Amino acid sequence: MNIRYAILVLLLLSFWGGEMLYAANNQSHTVYKIDIRKEIDNTTRIYLANGLKEANQLGADAILIHMNTYGGLLEAADSMRTAILYSPIPVYVFIDNNAASAGALISIACKKIFMRKGANIGAATVVNQTGSELPDKYQSYMRSMIRSTAEAQGKDTTVTAGDTLITWKRDPLIAEAMVDDRTVIPNLIDSGKVLTLTAEEAIYWGYCDGIAESVDEVISRYLDFPQYELKSYTPSWLDNLKGFLMSPVIQSLLILIIIGGIYFELQTPGIGFPSAAAILAAIIYFAPLYIEGLAQNWEILVFIVGLLLIGAELFIIPGFGVAGISGIIFMVFGLTISLLDNTHFNFEGVSGTDTGRATLTVLMGLVMAFVFIIWFSHKIGSKGIFRKVALVADLEESISVPVLTDILEKEGIAATVLRPSGKVEIAGELYDGVSDSGFIEKGEPIRVVRFENAQVYVIAIPKN
Secondary structure, three states, X not given: OHHHHHHHHHHHHHHHXXXXXXXXXXXXXXXXXXXXXXXXXXXXXXXXXXXXXXHHHHOOOEEEEEEEEOOEOHHHHHHHHHHHHOOOOOEEEEEEEEEEOHHHHHHXXXXXXXXXXXXXEEOOOOEOOOOOEOOHHHHHHHHHHHHHHHHOOOEEEEEEOOEEEEEEOOOHHHHHHOOOOOOOEOOOEOOOOOOEEEHHHHHHOOOOOEEOOOHHHHHHHHOOOOOEEEEEOOOOHHHHHHHHHOOHHHHHHHHHHHHHHHHHHHOOOOOOHHHHHHHHHHHHHHHHHHHOOOOOHHHHHHHHHXXXXXXXXXXXXXXXXXXXXXXXXXXXXXXXXXOOOOEOOEOOOOOHHHHHHHHHHHHHHHHHHHHHHHHHHOOOXXXXXXXXXXXXXXXXXXXXXXXXXXXXXOEEEEOOOEOOEEXXXXXXXXXXXXXXXXXXXXXXXXXXXEEEOOEEEEEEOOOO
């Protein structure tokens, strides 16, 4: 009786175990795929950030990056590799032909790397827009970043003939050789060459975990998911628009419009097109940064305080002094700080490279604005649709040195607001005027005190 009972229990356990094993083998997994098959920039950074968020919401079992890129912006790549390293869901990458430069950094951050035959990974030297190598301080930071990314994958421990051997899963020195042509690795790379690995070489040196020809082969063969549901991130038009507006070139152009608009508004009476252009450019500049969490409320507030200080200097305080200079500093600081990925007032996670790139973007915009102001100031005036932007007098028709001599000490009115320059009316004639007594409202009485460079200098006549 006991034997029969034992046999029955064994049969039931065997049947139950088989059912559990069958269910485990046929369990459907969710794999979330994110395509990065273009230049690494703020657009692809947005793709990855939104994709990781959506994968977490779906409870995906794995995230697979389908990559084919020649590289791109280091700042965007740094943000992407950090997001991958700290993802609670394991992130894998399938290199479909190329993972160069920034693409190599992102790939090394992934848990496992899979490559197509004929694919390549490496060549991560930091270069500028023309392809020339940047100074060593940029290379130094990139060397450190790519080494630490490789080290983050941890070490393997093997025991052979009683000896314990601990090795890196991804040798940091190999990662460094992808950046620095001075790095020498015996039997792999000589000095004077930057390392790029083929798929087979990457397998041998621990930088590839399998060769596959399709996404399906990666998932079914290497991730061991015979039954899976594949979901993909689909970028929206808003993602592409935000990425476009956040490119350094567009941001510099927007800064040009902001600065140029403020300058030309100062040269004209009232508030008109230059102010509208500057305000619109500021909104377009800050909006995508705010939506992506880069520009915080206090950073935008710093910029607004700068505008208010400049406005106070122009409309309330005579001349241009501490308030105006402080306003310019606040504006430039607000534009720069909003480009950094800091947390409130904590800048520990912000690298020197990030700060340098943000500063360079703003400085490029300021230099472009300065050049534009000089060039545009010579194009506007008595001709063209922008003739009302500048205060220009036709010297041949209305002003001559003898006439200016005759009007010394004469009285008139301010034809426009003088802050300090504008137009004055004397004996029915209009002249370019400059106030020697600070801000003068339109219509206030004035008296001519001197003239220089075809301009009359006036002071306000105190009201009784």
